[in-house]
Amino acid sequence: MxxxxxxxxxxxxxxxxxxxxQHGQWLYSPVGCLYRGERDGAVGYCHVGExxxxxxxxxxxxxxxPCGWWIASWARPxxxxxxxxxxxxxxxxxAGEWSYIDLELDLVSDQPAQVEIWDExxxxxxxxxxxxxxxxxxxxxxxxxxxxxxxxxxxxxxxxAGWQKLDNAIDMNLDPLTELPSER
Numbered sequence: 001m002x003x004x005x006x007x008x009x010x011x012x013x014x015x016x017x018x019x020x021x022q023h024g025q026w027l028y029s030p031v032g033c034l035y036r037g038e039r040d041g042a043v044g045y046c047h048v049g050e051x052x053x054x055x056x057x058x059x060x061x062x063x064x065x066p067c068g069w070w071i072a073s074w075a076r077p078x079x080x081x082x083x084x085x086x087x088x089x090x091x092x093x094x095a096g097e098w099s100y101i102d103l104e105l106d107l108v109s110d111q112p113a114q115v116e117i118w119d120e121x122x123x124x125x126x127x128x129x130x131x132x133x134x135x136x137x138x139x140x141x142x143x144x145x146x147x148x149x150x151x152x153x154x155x156x157x158x159x160x161a162g163w164q165k166l167d168n169a170i171d172m173n174l175d176p177l178t179e180l181p182s183e184r
Contacts, residue, residue, distance in 0.1 A: 001027065001062065002099040003086070006131040009039035013048050014177030015062060018169055023157040024065040027098075028169035031056050032176030049075050057176075061166040063157055064091045064098055069143035071100060074162035083109040083158060085147050087140045097181075103132055103140040107147050109158070115151040117144060 003011040013035040015027035033048040035057075047057025058075040065071070072085045087105035091098050104123040109115045123140070126132045132140065151158045 002097055003088075004099060004101045005039070006101060006126065009037070011038075012036045012180055014180065016169075016174055016177070018061070018165060023161060024063050024068075025098075026165050027062040027064070028165075028172075028174070029057075029060045029062070030169070030174045030176050031059050032178070033057060033060075034176070034178045034180060036180050049077065059166065059170050061162060061169055063162065063165075069103070069139045070147055072147075072157070072162065074166045076166075080110055081163065083107075083151065083162060085151075087143050087147075089136065103136060105140055105144050107144065107151065109151045113152050113154055115148050117148065 001013050001015055005011075013029060014033055015029045018026040018028050020026065029048045031047075035046050035048050037044045037046070046053045047055065049058030049060050050056070058077055060073050060075045062074075063072045067090060069090060070085050070087050071091055072083060075082050075084075085107040086100070087103045087107070088100040089103065091100040093099075104119050104126050106118040107115050108118055123132070127137050147158075
């Protein structure tokens, strides 16, 4: 998975393919998967779901919808259940890698039927600086409203589907992915 930021920056991490269903492509990053972040020539490492490399990270299940301006992740930080949704350009798969451009808006749900929108200030700033063109801005706002409604209504995949995928993936006891490809 590659998350790209404008004007520069990216994050890269590995994930196992769990399969596809009516909601999209499901991926899984077990505890201990390495995450590489790059920005303006600086490179840093941590584990998926954890900004501190000394901690093992989180088990994370990710859903890439068949079409849509978002990706969603399910994890259990500090024993709580968290759904996080990146509003982004529609993810594209090339040469075995999913990539997308982060459009700054994030939806986070730590309680069933509750959701917060994060980074609205970053979204407004990116739009003002022309980093998010008007068509992407409109698509991002529409996706945010749609996902917020689905989470509040606990409609699938934001009901139990993501949690079931995460539990099933954890039970597979897969090894962490710690080898990342060289930068392109």
